Amino acid sequence: MAKTILQIPGSERFFSDGTRPRPEAISPKLKLFQSDASLEIDPITLEVVAHKLWQINDEQGQALKKVSGSPVATDANDFNVVLCDEMGDIVNIGPYYLPHAANVDFMVKWTVEHRSDNPGIHPDDMFLCNDPWVGALHPQDVAVLSPVFVGDALLCWTGSTIHAVDVGGVNIGSWCVDAEELFAEGMTYPPIKIVEGGEIRRDVEDVYLRRSRAPALVGLDLRAHIASNNVAKQRMLELVERYGAEVVHGVMKKQMDYAAERFRARLLQIPDGTWRCETYQEVSKTADRRVHKTILSLTKTGDRLLFDFTGTDPNVGMINCTRAGAVGGSMVAVLPQLCYDIPWALGGLHRQMEFVTPAGTIINADFPHGVSMGSIAGTWSATNAANVCIAKMLSSVPELQDRLLAGCVGSWTTVIASGRDNNRLPFVTMIMDCMAGGWGARSFADGVDTAGLMAAITGQCPNVETNEGFYPILYLYRRETKDSGGPGEFRGGMGATSCWIPYGNGGEALQLVLACFGEAFPTALGIDGGYPANTSMYRMVRDSNVEEWLARGEIPPTLESLSGTLEHLPQKCETLQHATDAFEHTWSGGGGFGDPLDRDPERVLHDVLHDAVSVHAAREIYGVVVDGAAVDADATAERRAEIRRQRLNGGAA
Amino acid sequence: MSTRQLDHHLAVRDGSIVCRRCDHVLCSADRNFKEGAIRWDRPIQDANPLIVDPATFIDDEVVFRQYICPGCATLLENEVILASSAPVWDKQLAGGSAG
Numbered sequence: 001m002a003k004t005i006l007q008i009p010g011s012e013r014f015f016s017d018g019t020r021p022r023p024e025a026i027s028p029k030l031k032l033f034q035s036d037a038s039l040e041i042d043p044i045t046l047e048v049v050a051h052k053l054w055q056i057n058d059e060q061g062q063a064l065k066k067v068s069g070s071p072v073a074t075d076a077n078d079f080n081v082v083l084c085d086e087m088g089d090i091v092n093i094g095p096y097y098l099p100h101a102a103n104v105d106f107m108v109k110w111t112v113e114h115r116s117d118n119p120g121i122h123p124d125d126m127f128l129c130n131d132p133w134v135g136a137l138h139p140q141d142v143a144v145l146s147p148v149f150v151g152d153a154l155l156c157w158t159g160s161t162i163h164a165v166d167v168g169g170v171n172i173g174s175w176c177v178d179a180e181e182l183f184a185e186g187m188t189y190p191p192i193k194i195v196e197g198g199e200i201r202r203d204v205e206d207v208y209l210r211r212s213r214a215p216a217l218v219g220l221d222l223r224a225h226i227a228s229n230n231v232a233k234q235r236m237l238e239l240v241e242r243y244g245a246e247v248v249h250g251v252m253k254k255q256m257d258y259a260a261e262r263f264r265a266r267l268l269q270i271p272d273g274t275w276r277c278e279t280y281q282e283v284s285k286t287a288d289r290r291v292h293k294t295i296l297s298l299t300k301t302g303d304r305l306l307f308d309f310t311g312t313d314p315n316v317g318m319i320n321c322t323r324a325g326a327v328g329g330s331m332v333a334v335l336p337q338l339c340y341d342i343p344w345a346l347g348g349l350h351r352q353m354e355f356v357t358p359a360g361t362i363i364n365a366d367f368p369h370g371v372s373m374g375s376i377a378g379t380w381s382a383t384n385a386a387n388v389c390i391a392k393m394l395s396s397v398p399e400l401q402d403r404l405l406a407g408c409v410g411s412w413t414t415v416i417a418s419g420r421d422n423n424r425l426p427f428v429t430m431i432m433d434c435m436a437g438g439w440g441a442r443s444f445a446d447g448v449d450t451a452g453l454m455a456a457i458t459g460q461c462p463n464v465e466t467n468e469g470f471y472p473i474l475y476l477y478r479r480e481t482k483d484s485g486g487p488g489e490f491r492g493g494m495g496a497t498s499c500w501i502p503y504g505n506g507g508e509a510l511q512l513v514l515a516c517f518g519e520a521f522p523t524a525l526g527i528d529g530g531y532p533a534n535t536s537m538y539r540m541v542r543d544s545n546v547e548e549w550l551a552r553g554e555i556p557p558t559l560e561s562l563s564g565t566l567e568h569l570p571q572k573c574e575t576l577q578h579a580t581d582a583f584e585h586t587w588s589g590g591g592g593f594g595d596p597l598d599r600d601p602e603r604v605l606h607d608v609l610h611d612a613v614s615v616h617a618a619r620e621i622y623g624v625v626v627d628g629a630a631v632d633a634d635a636t637a638e639r640r641a642e643i644r645r646q647r648l649n650g651g652a653a
Numbered sequence: 654m655s656t657r658q659l660d661h662h663l664a665v666r667d668g669s670i671v672c673r674r675c676d677h678v679l680c681s682a683d684r685n686f687k688e689g690a691i692r693w694d695r696p697i698q699d700a701n702p703l704i705v706d707p708a709t710f711i712d713d714e715v716v717f718r719q720y721i722c723p724g725c726a727t728l729l730e731n732e733v734i735l736a737s738s739a740p741v742w743d744k745q746l747a748g749g750s751a752g
Contacts, residue, residue, distance in 0.1 A: 273746040273747045
């Protein structure tokens with residue numbers, strides 16, 4: 001029986017919908033910098049300062065990576081950095097985890113409204129926040145916001161978000177697969193003043209770190225936030241000193257105006273219409289066996305886009321996100337497909353978009369429903385739906401169809417590992433291998449194999465040696481997965497598979513928390529006749545004979561080659577991995593584009609010879625009969641004719 | 654006679670949705686093209702050789718649904734969809750009857 005989760009009176013105060021702060025709600029104690037909207041800035045200065053803002057935003061990210069000791073940030077780039085205007089509209093965002101596009105700005109807007117009076121917003125203050133209803137994607141996404149003052153006036157904000165490896169909750173890594181309400185998940189903080197007058201508040205830091213299973217690492221991440229914001233603030237003040245606050249502030253506004261103008265022009269190239277997608281997540285927490293749907297109707301009218309999630313299923317389990325996740329998840333698909341040559345000044349881009357996110361659903365959960373998987377569950381389902389809707393929209397435009405992407409990497413296959421490391425010290429980490437997901441096919445070319453995530457375009461798959469160096473594991477293999485790219489006239493990019501055993505920690509078991517969706521059905525969808533990609537998969541061989549293989553100096557090539565008991569592990573679970581248990585996880589490729597029967601048989605042969613496509617799939621899906629290292633042309637023509645006859649009979653032989 | 658592209662395979666022409674390859678008329682332009690296509694509901698495992706039996710994980714039935722041009726057998730679109738769900742009207746140009 002589903003648990004009754006009561007809404008908490010007063011909790012509605014802790015909600016940001018991303019709109020600009022109401023002037024009447026801002027304390028007169030906070031003086032906002034005002035520049036003359038009619039200020040003329042010569043084109044050369046405008047370009048120089050605009051490029052300097054991009055450079056500062058880049059340096060923010062580099063500073064963060066140099067200080068953080070978490071591979072989640074340093075290798076996988078699960079963080080982002082922004083520059084916002086004084087009211088929280090984003091002028092620059094880094095090319096890191098893109099759902100954060102709707103994250104720090106939500107928080108800044110809430111902070112301006114709710115913190116300008118008490119405790120006040122002052123120079124050299126910083127605020128920490130990971131409250132999903134204020135703007136975080138889930139409690140693990142911790143942001144630090146830093147106001148930048150010129151004199152006594154608030155000029156702008158810098159901010160950063162990092163996925164912290166653990167902020168508490170009933171399951172390690174704060175992926176609370178056993179929970180369905182926030183009170184069992186990681187501790188959440190609405191914006192709190194973590195730095196005051198340039199000094200870390202030790203009492204506040206203690207409250208924050210006390211609830212983490214990895215306080216040293218999370219504490220170092222906190223310093224990475226602060227360093228990143230300090231660098232950005234210093235550079236902004238140097239820019240002000242050189243060009244004047246009026247010019248810098250004016251350029252920030254004009255960058256957003258320019259982005260809006262370019263986006264309007266792009267949208268006017270596209271016919272008016274509506275594109276829809278129904279996509280799913282299965283298993284909302286441990287022991288659940290239901291499928292939960294996200295529905296998106298994307299309507300383009302003139303120079304505006306409406307994202308309407310009406311019809312999406314009610315909030316359930318731990319897979320929900322808040323409105324910030326739905327908006328940020330949608331932006332993941334907007335930026336690369338529609339704004340590839342437009343500055344990502346989101347404050348401008350958002351002027352052309354509206355988001356309908358019904359409350360009490362898996363894409364806009366009511367407080368205190370579970371959100372610990374929000375960043376890669378509700379948010380990711382919004383991305384999957386927006387990805388497909390925008391791709392189908394672009395497929396209607398001859399001039400823009402070469403910019404579409406079929407479904408990219410349909411799910412993040414979370415693997416949290418903890419235990420004692422090679423030095424017998426406790427560790428908690430997230431294994432980030434599935435950063436190497438496959439991208440969707442294009443209208444003129446195959447998707448890129450193991451390219452990365454649409455959600456994190458510069459994210460990287462950590463080296464095997466890095467993971468083996470940091471953690472007590474030994475890889476048996478990591479490789480691209482045959483048949484993981486969705487078939488089509490153009491094939492989706494391949495995903496990959498990793499397999500490892502515990503190693504070097506004296507035989508202690510590792511504790512794993514697993515959280516994904518898309519294990520029962522594929523979630524990276526094809527378009528225009530393209531097939532979907534593979535499913536995610538968690539498998540374990542218990543009590544294997546891997547030690548015998550290693551003693552012989554051999555590496556087992558597959559799980560099936562090991563003796564022992566093979567288990568398919570469910571989408572949400574916590575389990576132990578003992579010394580002789582081999583754990584494998586497979587993640588998603590990209591969807592295909594166009595009818596697989598239209599694919600050149602020689603390209604199918606190439607894929608077969610390069611382990612991208614099996615002989616079975618070549619015959620059954622592409623209708624291509626491979627004989628040795630060649631295509632059997634007659635048999636292929638016959639097989640393709642047979643498939644067409646079967647199609648015309650609606651599947652009857 | 655004007656033609657508007659609906660997607661890689663389909664166009665809107667003279668108030669109808671037609672196959673760009675064989676000119677087969679699927680339906681009027683203000684309808685979901687899937688109403689005029691051949692529908693083939695297949696087991697979800699047919700979508701990809703790596704998919705295991707969904708009953709391992711879930712109780713709901715999800716199918717791999719294909720839509721095919723009756724004129725030339727081109728595979729127009731696929732759905733990974735709950736068996737209980739109606740076909741999704743996924744591509745709808747405004748002023749559908751125009752063109």
